[in-house]
Amino acid sequence: MRARYGVPLTLTAVGAAGLAYAAGFEVRSFRLRRVTVPVLPRGMRPLRVLQVSDVHMVRGQRKKQRWLQSLAGLRPDFVINTGDNLSDPEGVPEALDALGPLMEFPGAYVFGSNDYYGPKLRNPARYLTERLQGRHGLNGNAPAVNVVHNPWEDLRDAFDAAGWVGLSNTRGRLKLEGIEIALTGLDDPHIKRDRYAEVAGGPEAGADLSLAVVHAPYLRSLDSFTADGYPLILAGHTHGGQLCIPFYGALVTNCDLDADRVKGLSTHTAEGRTSYLHVSAGCGTNRYTPVRFACPPEATLLTLTARD
Numbered sequence: 047m048r049a050r051y052g053v054p055l056t057l058t059a060v061g062a063a064g065l066a067y068a069a070g071f072e073v074r075s076f077r078l079r080r081v082t083v084p085v086l087p088r089g090m091r092p093l094r095v096l097q098v099s100d101v102h103m104v105r106g107q108r109k110k111q112r113w114l115q116s117l118a119g120l121r122p123d124f125v126i127n128t129g130d131n132l133s134d135p136e137g138v139p140e141a142l143d144a145l146g147p148l149m150e151f152p153g154a155y156v157f158g159s160n161d162y163y164g165p166k167l168r169n170p171a172r173y174l175t176e177r178l179q180g181r182h183g184l185n186g187n188a189p190a191v192n193v194v195h196n197p198w199e200d201l202r203d204a205f206d207a208a209g210w211v212g213l214s215n216t217r218g219r220l221k222l223e224g225i226e227i228a229l230t231g232l233d234d235p236h237i238k239r240d241r242y243a244e245v246a247g248g249p250e251a252g253a254d255l256s257l258a259v260v261h262a263p264y265l266r267s268l269d270s271f272t273a274d275g276y277p278l279i280l281a282g283h284t285h286g287g288q289l290c291i292p293f294y295g296a297l298v299t300n301c302d303l304d305a306d307r308v309k310g311l312s313t314h315t316a317e318g319r320t321s322y323l324h325v326s327a328g329c330g331t332n333r334y335t336p337v338r339f340a341c342p343p344e345a346t347l348l349t350l351t352a353r354d
Contacts, residue, residue, distance in 0.1 A: 100328025286327025
């Protein structure tokens with residue numbers, strides 16, 4: 047009995063324990079990441095930016111709602127929402143309830159594929175095989191069919207009514223007590239809605255700081271933003287790999303970004319220029335894969351400081 051079945055039973059028990067931890071604890075173990083980025087002109091006061099991403103709200107996720115509401119206590123200078131707020135076509139009221147206190151602050155947003163379309167049940171192993179084959183989203187895969195359309199217009203209208211600036215293939219500005227922040231955003235590259243030619247041209251003259259915002263950090267978008275001279279790019283989408291290996295890291299990014307930069311602060315270089323890149327691991331999951339392992343859900347408070 048021991049010789050034939052001991053090892054398989056042990057592996058099964060370990061796997062079951064890991065799954066229980068990933069689905070029962072870590073997926074609700076919300077964290078705040080704090081990052082300092084030296085991108086401001088000399089002499090300018092520090093700015094605190096709260097980045098929220100990949101909420102993937104499903105009805106009944108009360109703990110996530112309360113945690114998101116509590117982030118208003120950080121009193122950021124402004125908020126950036128990098129998309130994928132929904133994972134339930136009926137989740138808009140609860141998503142807005144969770145984000146409501148944050149909408150009292152100046153902010154801006156882009157949408158991700160899950161704001162537009164409801165998720166479909168799929169084998170998680172496909173993310174690994176698609177990465178090995180260089181296929182991601184609609185960038186190499188066949189277009190999705192029979193998908194659920196989410197009421198993203200309701201999100202947009204609520205964000206706009208709160209004064210948040212929509213950045214889907216467009217530019218906008220935030221004014222903060224004498225400071226002007228110029229923002230350039232793209233619609234989601236994961237489903238080929240990005241149109242960089244419509245926003246090309248680089249940072250705006252007269253602004254104190256210019257930032258770039260996109261949901262999915264595909265290399266074509268990062269290359270364009272960096273080559274145009276943006277000092278900082280904010281993105282989400284990757285979930286930090288979601289199911290990671292302890293002491294190793296992520297196996298997938300769900301885009302063509304390398305796994306070493308799947309979350310947190312890094313840099314990106316293109317055409318001889320270098321930008322800071324911050325990728326949020328997000329605070330939610332697809333409703334059909336409600337697990338995280340070695341990758342807790344998060345939001346990020348970025349403190350922007352003067353350049354050296």
